[in-house]
Amino acid sequence: MVWMNISLIVPILLGWLGGAFVNYIADVLPRTRILGRPDCLHCESPFSWADYLTLRACRSCGKRRPIRAWLVQILTVASFAYFWLFPSKLVGIPLGLIILVYFGVVTVIDLEHRLILHPTSIAGAVIGLISGTLIHSRENGLLIGVGKSLLGGLFGYGVMFIFHYFARYFTRRRARKLQEAGKEDDGEDALGDADVILLGVLGLMFGWPLIWDVLLLGIVLGGVFSILIVIVQLLQRRSASEALMTPIPYGPYFIASAFYFLFLFL
Numbered sequence: 001m002v003w004m005n006i007s008l009i010v011p012i013l014l015g016w017l018g019g020a021f022v023n024y025i026a027d028v029l030p031r032t033r034i035l036g037r038p039d040c041l042h043c044e045s046p047f048s049w050a051d052y053l054t055l056r057a058c059r060s061c062g063k064r065r066p067i068r069a070w071l072v073q074i075l076t077v078a079s080f081a082y083f084w085l086f087p088s089k090l091v092g093i094p095l096g097l098i099i100l101v102y103f104g105v106v107t108v109i110d111l112e113h114r115l116i117l118h119p120t121s122i123a124g125a126v127i128g129l130i131s132g133t134l135i136h137s138r139e140n141g142l143l144i145g146v147g148k149s150l151l152g153g154l155f156g157y158g159v160m161f162i163f164h165y166f167a168r169y170f171t172r173r174r175a176r177k178l179q180e181a182g183k184e185d186d187g188e189d190a191l192g193d194a195d196v197i198l199l200g201v202l203g204l205m206f207g208w209p210l211i212w213d214v215l216l217l218g219i220v221l222g223g224v225f226s227i228l229i230v231i232v233q234l235l236q237r238r239s240a241s242e243a244l245m246t247p248i249p250y251g252p253y254f255i256a257s258a259f260y261f262l263f264l265f266l
C-alpha cells in the first residue's frame, strides 16, 4: 500500500507543474498576449521561477498570489493523481492529462476575462484533432478517424455559429431596451464567439457523432443553472425581463460536459 502511494509522486509532481502552467497562461496571456516572465499582478515586478512555482507572495509589494492560483494548483494535483490511477478510457493517460490542462486554461480565462485567445484556440484545435483521431481510428483506421474528428469539429462550430447568429438578434434587442431604459449598452454578448470556437475544438476532440452528447449535456447544464440564476435574481426582486436578459457564459458548462464524457463516463 505504501509503495503504491509512493508511485503517486509522479502524477503529483506533474500535476503541480500542470497547475503552474494553467496559472502562468491565465496570468500572462490575457494581459500581455506574449509568453514572457510572470510578474506580480499588483506591482508588476517579475517573479523568479522558483517563487512563482512555489506560490510565494511578491517580494516587492508583499501581495499574496490570488486564491485562484491555489485553487488551480490543488485541483490540478488532485485530478492528475486521480486520472493517473483511473485514466480516461477514451484518450488514456498522457493525452488525458494534457486535455485537463487545456480545460483548466480555457475555464480560468473564460471566467476571469470572458475572452478567447488565438494561441489557446490553435492549441485546442491541435489537441482536439489528435484526440478525435485517436478515439475514432481505433476501430475505423487513421483516415476515417481524421475524417470523423474533422466532421465533429465542423458540426460543433456550425451549430454554435447558427445559435450565435440568432443570439446577436437578441443582443441587439437588449441593447435597444437598455437604451430605452436610459442605461448604457454594456456590450455583453448573449453567446460569445468564444463558445463558437470552443464547440469547434470540442467537436474535433470528440468527433462525430460523440459531439452530440457533449453539446446536449452542456445545454442542459447551462439551462438548469440559468433557471437557478433567474430564480435567485427574481428573489432579489429584479424585474423578470431584466433577469431573463442577463447573459450567461456557456463555455464552462460545455467544458464540464466534455470533462464528464472524457473522464467520468463508462
Ligand SMILES: [Zn+2]
Residues within 6 Å of the ligand: 040, 041, 042, 043, 044, 045, 058, 059, 060, 061, 062, 063
Ligand atoms: Zn508585487
